[in-house]
Amino acid sequence: xxxxxxxxxxxxxxxxxxxxxxxxxxxxxxxxxxxxxxxxxxxxxxxxxxxxxxxxxxxxxxxxxxxxxxxxxxxxxxxxxxxxxxxxxxxxxxxxxxxxxxxxxxxxxxxxxxxxxxxxxxxxxxxxxxxxxxxxxxxxxxxxxxxxxxxxxxxxxxxxxxxxxxxxxxxxxxxxxxxxxxxxxxxxxxxxxxxxxxxxxxxxxxxxxxxxxxxxxxx
Numbered sequence: 256x257x258x259x260x261x262x263x264x265x266x267x268x269x270x271x272x273x274x275x276x277x278x279x280x281x282x283x284x285x286x287x288x289x290x291x292x293x294x295x296x297x298x299x300x301x302x303x304x305x306x307x308x309x310x311x312x313x314x315x316x317x318x319x320x321x322x323x324x325x326x327x328x329x330x331x332x333x334x335x336x337x338x339x340x341x342x343x344x345x346x347x348x349x350x351x352x353x354x355x356x357x358x359x360x361x362x363x364x365x366x367x368x369x370x371x372x373x374x375x376x377x378x379x380x381x382x383x384x385x386x387x388x389x390x391x392x393x394x395x396x397x398x399x400x401x402x403x404x405x406x407x408x409x410x411x412x413x414x415x416x417x418x419x420x421x422x423x424x425x426x427x428x429x430x431x432x433x434x435x436x437x438x439x440x441x442x443x444x445x446x447x448x449x450x451x452x453x454x455x456x457x458x459x460x461x462x463x464x465x466x467x468x469x470x471x472x473x474x
Contacts (some may be wrong), residue, residue, distance in 0.1 A: 257294055257297060257298065258306065258308075259273075260273050260274060260298070260438050261297070261298060261301050261302070261304070261327050264298075264301040264302060264303050264304025265301055265302045265304070267302075267303045267304070268303070269303065270303050270305070270376075270380050271303055271304050271305070272302060272304070272305045272306075272307055272328075272373070273305070273306050273307070273464065274307055274308065275294070275306050275307070275308050276307070276308025276309050276310070278364055280309075280310050280312055280316060281294075281308050281310065281312060282310040282313075282314055283310070283312045283314070283318060285314070285318070286314055286317075289317070289418050291317070291318060292317055292318060292321065294306070295318060295321050295323050295327055296321060296322075296328075296397060298327075299321075299322055299323050300324065301326065304326065305325075305326050305327065305328060305365075306326060306327050306328070307327070307328040307329075307330060307365075307367070308328075308329065308330065309331070309332050309367075309369055309421070310329065310331060310332065311328040311331075311332045311343060311346040311347060311352070312332070312346060312347045312352075312355075313347040313348075313351035313352050313355035313357045314347075314355075315329075315352060315358055315359055316401050318359075318362075318364075319359070319361075319362045320362070321362075323363075323364065323453065325363065327364055328364070328365035328366070328367055329355075329359055329364050329366060329367070330367035330368070330369050330405065331355065331356050331359075331366070331367070331368055331369065331372075332352075332369040332371050333348070333349060333352055333353070333368060333369065333370060333371075333386065333390065334349070334370070334371070334372075334374075334386065335382035335383060335385060335386045336348070336349045336384060338374055338382065340421070341426065341427045342374065342426060342427065342429070347431065348403040349386075349389070350393075353389070353390065353393045356368065356398055356402075357394065357395040357398060360395060360398045360401070360402070361367075361395070361397070365401075366388070366398055366401065366402040366403075366456065367402065367403050367404070367405060367471075368402050368403070368404050368405070369404075369405045369406075369407060370383070370386070370387075370404065370406045370407070370457070371405065371406065371407035372403070372407055372408065372409035372410070373406060373408045373409060373453060373457075374409045374429065375408075375409075375431075375434055375445060375453065376448060379453075380456060383456070383466045384456070384460060386403065387460050387461065387464050387465075388464065390464070390465075391465065393462040399465065399467070399468065400467070402468060403468060403469040403470070403471055403472045404461065404465065404468055404469065404471065405470070405471050405472060406412065406443065406457050406461075406470060406472070406473040406474075407473075407474055408445055408450055408453060408473075408474065409429065410442060410443070410444045410446070411429055411435060411442065411443040411444065411446075412441060413430075413441040413442070413443075414441055414470060434446060434449055440451075453473075454473045457470075457473055458470070458473070459462070
């Protein structure tokens with residue numbers, strides 16, 4: 256697969272970006288396979304291609320010394336600590352993720368920060384404001400100068416939730432019929448009014464604490 260991507264990138268007349276993290280978390284997977292190291296080392300000299308992937312893990316040391324030629328964009332997903340504890344079981348703590356972001360930027364990787372999935376718990380404004388303030392105080396100046404943001408509201412899937420309930424019986428119930436509406440069979444998302452309120456809140460707070468950073472989208 257990587258050979259095909261490299262060939263496509265080298266034959267392209269315009270810049271191409273390839274998302275390679277759709278099916279697994281590559282930082283976590285790399286602790287077992289070392290595949291991410293191999294991928295970066297083999298992709299670095301392509302003519303017109305870049306790679307991007309998201310992660311919720313902080314085990315970035317194996318890729319810090321690699322020559323990547325600016326071809327790799329790593330998008331770290333963050334959430335308030337309470338939501339990480341109650342929903343994102345087995346993932347890295349917020350402090351570890353922030354430290355990893357700073358290390359990756361020091362190693363000259365391109366950095367994106369995903370505030371995702373945004374979950375509208377009862378005190379969501381307080382929790383996400385604290386998250387944004389923590390990012391503002393803990394991220395390095397280099398990160399704050401160059402990173403971009405993506406903000407993604409949670410979409411609830413009945414099937415995935417049932418699987419998670421089996422694996423994580425202590426997880427909180429993410430479905431809220433008062434806040435959600437149908438979005439296809441077995442899928443729900445937040446109602447329009449709440450989504451609009453959320454977008455206004457995030458744009459205001461991000462403009463206050465990260466006035467120079469691009470928000471690629473809020474969805």
